[in-house]
Amino acid sequence: MTSLESQVVAQPGPSLTELGRRFRRTGVSGQILTLALVVLVFTAGTAGRFLSIPNLQAIFSDFGIPAIVAIGLHQAIILGAIDLSVEGIAGVCIVLVGLLVRNQYNAGDIGLWILPVVIIAGALGGIANGLVITRMRIPSFISTLGMSWTLYGLAVYVNKATTIPLLDQRIHDFVVGRVAGVPNIALLAAAIAAIMQVIEDHTRFGRYIYAIGGDEQLAAQAGVRVDRIKRQVFTLAGAFYGLSALFIASQLGSAHPRMGNNQLFPAVTAVSVGGVALTGGVGGAKNAILGALIVSALNNGLVLMHVNPFIQQAVNGVVLISAVALTMDRSKLGFIK
Amino acid sequence: MNEAARGTAVPPALALRGIRKEYPGVVALDRVDLDVYPGQILGLVGENGAGKSTLMKVMIGLVQPDAGSIALNGAPIVLNGPLHAAEQGIGMVFQDGCLIANLTIVENLFLCHELQFRRRGLLSRRDMREEARRVLEQLGVHVDVDLRVEEASPAVRQMVEIARLLWLSTLYGRENPLLILDEPTTVLNDDERATLFSSLQRIKERASVIFISHRLQEVVDTADRIVVLKDGRAVAELAGPDAQTARIEELMVGHTFAADRYREHEQREPSPEVVLDVRDLSRKESFERLSFTVRRGEIVSLVGLVGSGKEAVCRCINGLERPDTGAVLLNGTQIQAGSPSEAVRRGIGHVPVDRRNDGLALAMSVSENINLLVLERLRVAGFIAPRLEQKNARTWIESCRIKTPSARSLCGTLSGGNQQKTVIAKWLTSRVQALVLDHPTRGVDVGAKDEIYRILRRLAQEGVAMLIMCDTLEEDIGLSNRMLIMKDGRLVKEVDCAPEHKPTPREIIQHIV
Numbered sequence: 089m090t091s092l093e094s095q096v097v098a099q100p101g102p103s104l105t106e107l108g109r110r111f112r113r114t115g116v117s118g119q120i121l122t123l124a125l126v127v128l129v130f131t132a133g134t135a136g137r138f139l140s141i142p143n144l145q146a147i148f149s150d151f152g153i154p155a156i157v158a159i160g161l162h163q164a165i166i167l168g169a170i171d172l173s174v175e176g177i178a179g180v181c182i183v184l185v186g187l188l189v190r191n192q193y194n195a196g197d198i199g200l201w202i203l204p205v206v207i208i209a210g211a212l213g214g215i216a217n218g219l220v221i222t223r224m225r226i227p228s229f230i231s232t233l234g235m236s237w238t239l240y241g242l243a244v245y246v247n248k249a250t251t252i253p254l255l256d257q258r259i260h261d262f263v264v265g266r267v268a269g270v271p272n273i274a275l276l277a278a279a280i281a282a283i284m285q286v287i288e289d290h291t292r293f294g295r296y297i298y299a300i301g302g303d304e305q306l307a308a309q310a311g312v313r314v315d316r317i318k319r320q321v322f323t324l325a326g327a328f329y330g331l332s333a334l335f336i337a338s339q340l341g342s343a344h345p346r347m348g349n350n351q352l353f354p355a356v357t358a359v360s361v362g363g364v365a366l367t368g369g370v371g372g373a374k375n376a377i378l379g380a381l382i383v384s385a386l387n388n389g390l391v392l393m394h395v396n397p398f399i400q401q402a403v404n405g406v407v408l409i410s411a412v413a414l415t416m417d418r419s420k421l422g423f424i425k
Numbered sequence: 426m427n428e429a430a431r432g433t434a435v436p437p438a439l440a441l442r443g444i445r446k447e448y449p450g451v452v453a454l455d456r457v458d459l460d461v462y463p464g465q466i467l468g469l470v471g472e473n474g475a476g477k478s479t480l481m482k483v484m485i486g487l488v489q490p491d492a493g494s495i496a497l498n499g500a501p502i503v504l505n506g507p508l509h510a511a512e513q514g515i516g517m518v519f520q521d522g523c524l525i526a527n528l529t530i531v532e533n534l535f536l537c538h539e540l541q542f543r544r545r546g547l548l549s550r551r552d553m554r555e556e557a558r559r560v561l562e563q564l565g566v567h568v569d570v571d572l573r574v575e576e577a578s579p580a581v582r583q584m585v586e587i588a589r590l591l592w593l594s595t596l597y598g599r600e601n602p603l604l605i606l607d608e609p610t611t612v613l614n615d616d617e618r619a620t621l622f623s624s625l626q627r628i629k630e631r632a633s634v635i636f637i638s639h640r641l642q643e644v645v646d647t648a649d650r651i652v653v654l655k656d657g658r659a660v661a662e663l664a665g666p667d668a669q670t671a672r673i674e675e676l677m678v679g680h681t682f683a684a685d686r687y688r689e690h691e692q693r694e695p696s697p698e699v700v701l702d703v704r705d706l707s708r709k710e711s712f713e714r715l716s717f718t719v720r721r722g723e724i725v726s727l728v729g730l731v732g733s734g735k736e737a738v739c740r741c742i743n744g745l746e747r748p749d750t751g752a753v754l755l756n757g758t759q760i761q762a763g764s765p766s767e768a769v770r771r772g773i774g775h776v777p778v779d780r781r782n783d784g785l786a787l788a789m790s791v792s793e794n795i796n797l798l799v800l801e802r803l804r805v806a807g808f809i810a811p812r813l814e815q816k817n818a819r820t821w822i823e824s825c826r827i828k829t830p831s832a833r834s835l836c837g838t839l840s841g842g843n844q845q846k847t848v849i850a851k852w853l854t855s856r857v858q859a860l861v862l863d864h865p866t867r868g869v870d871v872g873a874k875d876e877i878y879r880i881l882r883r884l885a886q887e888g889v890a891m892l893i894m895c896d897t898l899e900e901d902i903g904l905s906n907r908m909l910i911m912k913d914g915r916l917v918k919e920v921d922c923a924p925e926h927k928p929t930p931r932e933i934i935q936h937i938v
Binding site: 291292299301303306309 | 506525527528536537538547548549
C-alpha cells in the first residue's frame with residue numbers, strides 16, 4: 089500500500105508550499121510572473137509612465153483584436169495542429185465588410201447584420217480548413233497556409249485592391265469605446281476567453297480537444313470522434329478570425345484585404361508566450377489571452393522606450409522562439425523537421 | 426484436460442473455440458480453445474512469440490480471427506474493437522498503458538463517457554472527482570485524482586486503467602466483466618506487486634481476470650488455472666495451486682528439436698582475437714555494470730526476458746542510447762558513446778528488429794539500400810557511377826539470394842525475409858567487423874530463416890563478431906557459440922554452446938525466469 093499512498097491528497101492548508109502548488113496548478117503561473125516582470129522592467133525604464141492610466145488604456149485597446157485571433161488559434165494548437173489561415177480568412181471577411189456595410193462605392197447597407205455575416209464567412213473558411221485536413225489528410229501546416237494564400241488571392245481579386253471608406257460608424261464606435269475607462273474590445277476579448285475556458289473545462293468537446301492533443305490514437309480508441317472534433321475546432325477558429333476582421337476594418341474606418349495581414353505572427357507569439365505548447369495537449373483560453381496581454385505590454389513598453397521599430401520586430405522574433413523553447417517538451421519529439 | 430473446471434457446473438463467462446489467426450508466413454494462433462470462468466484468475470503463459478498477445482487482441486476485438494468463434498456468457502459474439510469489447514465488459518490493460526498522459530486521472534477515467542456528469546449543460550468537475558475517488562477507493566487506491574497521468578506512478582496508472590474498465594462494465598450493466606492484464610508486474614516494484622495481487626484477489630470476486638506474466642512463480646501463486654501457449658496452440662491447462670514452475674517451463678519450451686536446424690555443423694571455433702569489447706557498461710534503470718567480449722567469427726547470443734535489459738545493452742553498443750558508465754571498444758579502440766553514425770563508421774553494424782522502419786528505406790530500391798554505406802567506393806571522378814552501383818548490388822543480391830524482380834525494385838515490395846536479407850547484405854558490403862542482430866528471423870518464413878542462418882554462418886567464417894538476440898531459445902542455442910543470460914538488468918550467467926554439447930532450453934530457462 090505504501091507506494092500507492094505516497095501520492096495522497098495533501099491536506100489543504102495555508103502553508104507556503106501549498107499556496108505555491110495551487111499557484112502552479114492554475115496553469116498560468118509562468119505567464120503571471122512574466123507579465124509582472126514585463127510591467128516591472130518597463131515601469132522602471134519609463135519612470136512610471138508605463139503604468140499611467142492613458143498608457144494602460146492604450147495597451148488594453150491594442151490587445152483586444154490580437155487576443156481574439158489568439159483565442160481562435162489556440163485550440164488548433166492544443167490539438168497538436170496549427171492554423172495559419174487567419175490572414176486569408178480575414179482578407180475575405182474584410183472584403184465582405186467593404187461590400188455590405190454602408191460605404192461610398194455601392195448600395196450595400198446591411199447594418200449590424202454584418203456581425204453574423206463575417207462570423208459565418210469566417211466559419212466557412214474554417215470548415216474548408218477542417219475538410220482539407222481530415223478528408224484529404226493534408227497536414228494542417230500546409231493546408232491552412234495554402235488556404236490563407238488562396239483566400240487572400242481571391243479577396244484581392246474581388247476587391248480589385250481598392251480601399252473602401254466605411255460610413256456606418258456603429259461598430260467603429262464600439263471598438264474604440266470604453267466602459268468605466270476600460271476599452272470595450274478588451275472586455276469583449278476577456279468575455280470570449282472566459283466562455284472558451286468554460287467550454288474547455290466543462291464540456292465533452294473541450295475534454296476531447298485535450299485528449300486528441302495528448303494522443304490522437306488512444307483518444308480514437310477510447311471513442312473520441314477525432315475528425316469531427318478537428319473540423320469543429322478549425323470552424324470555431326475561422327469564426328473568430330471573421331469577427332476580428334470586422335473589428336480591424338471598423339477600427340480603421342475603411343476596408344482593404346491587406347488590413348488582415350500581420351495578424352498571424354502576433355497571434356502565434358501570443359499563444360506560445362501564453363504557454364500553449366506547440367506539441368499539443370497543454371494550455372487553454374486563459375493562456376492565450378494572457379499571452380496576448382504580455383505581447384501587447386511588451387510592444388507598448390518598447391515604443392515608450394523609443395526602441396527602433398525594426399529592433400522591436402527582432403525582439404518579437406526572439407520572444408517567439410524563446411517562448412516555444414520554454415513551453416514545448418522537445419525531448420518528446422522524435423524528429424525536428 | 427480441464428482439470429480445474431471439472432466438477433463445477435458453472436458455465437464459462439467467455440469461451441473461445443478453434444481460434445485461428447495467420448499472418449503472412451506465420452501462424453500466430455492455431456485452433457486455440459480457451460475458457461474463462463467467472464470469479465477466477467486465469468494465468469496465461471508462453472514464450473515470446475507463442476501467440477499470447479495475438480490471443481489477447483482477439484479477445485478485445487483488436488484482431489479479427491481467421492476462423493473460430495467467441496461466446497460471451499453462452500451467446501456467440503463478434504467483437505468489432507476495443508470500444509465494443511469494453512461495452513460487453515471485456516477490457517485489457519496493455520503493457521505500455523492506454524491512458525492519455527496530459528489528461529488528469531479523472532479525465533482519463535471517464536473519457537468519452539462524461540455525459541452522466543452533466544449538470545445544466547456543463548460537466549460537473551466536482552461530480553466527476555467524487556465518482557473517481559469512490560471508484561478508486563473501491564480498489565484501495567487513495568490518490569489525488571487531479572494529478573496528470575504523466576505525474577502518476579506506474580502502479581497508480583495501472584489501477585486507474587483497471588478502475589476504468591470495471592467502471593465501464595458497471596455502466597453498461599455487465600455482471601461479470603473480464604479483465605485482461607498483460608504483464609502488469611514488469612513495471613512495478615515489490616511493494617506495488619504485492620498490492621496488485623491483493624487487489625486482484627478482491628477484484629476476482631466480481632470479475633474474471635486473465636493474468637499474463639513471464640514470472641512463472643507469480644502466475645502459480647496468483648492464478649486459479651494456468652493455460653500454456655506454445656507455437657500458437659494451447660498445449661496444456663493446469664490447476665494453479667498444484668502447478669510446478671518446472672513443469673510449466675517444460676511445456677513452454679516443448680521438445681521439438683529438428684537436428685541441425687540451425688546449421689550447427691557449420692559452427693566453427695572462433696579465433697581468440699577479441700573484436701568487440703564491452704567494459705563496465707551500465708545504464709540507469711536498464712542494466713547494471715556488465716562486461717563481456719565477442720571474438721572474431723563468434724556468435725554470442727544475449728538472452729533474457731523482455732525487460733531484462735538486453736535490448737538496452739545492444740542499443741548502447743550501437744550508439745542508439747548513451748550508457749552511464751563504461752565503454753565499447755572495437756579492436757581495442759574506444760567508440761564514442763551515444764552516436765549511431767560513429768558506431769557505423771567504425772564498423773559496428775545493426776540489424777534492427779523493426780526492419781521496415783529502422784533497417785531499410787522502403788521507398789528506395791534494393792540496389793540503393795545495399796549501396797547506402799559504401800557510396801564512396803562506387804565513385805568515379807567524384808560522382809557515383811551507376812554502373813558500379815548496379816554491379817555491387819547484383820553481386821550481393823546473388824550472394825545473399827535476395828529474391829527480387831530486379832535490383833531497381835523498391836524494398837517495400839519485397840517479402841519480410843528478403844527485406845531482412847537486404848539489410849544484412851548492406852552490412853556485408855560495408856565490411857562490418859561487428860554486427861548486432863535484433864531478432865533477425867522475426868516474422869520471416871521457414872525457408873527465409875534457413876537462408877538467414879546460412880548467411881550468419883558465412884559471416885562468422887569471414888570473421889565478423891556477432892551479438893544476437895533471437896525469437897526462441899532454441900534458435901539462440903542453435904546459432905550461438907556462447908550465450909550470455911541476463912535477468913533484471915544483470916548478467917547472471919555465461920553458457921558455452923559448442924556444437925557437441927549444446928545446453929537444453931530447460932537448462933537455460935531456469936536462469937532466465
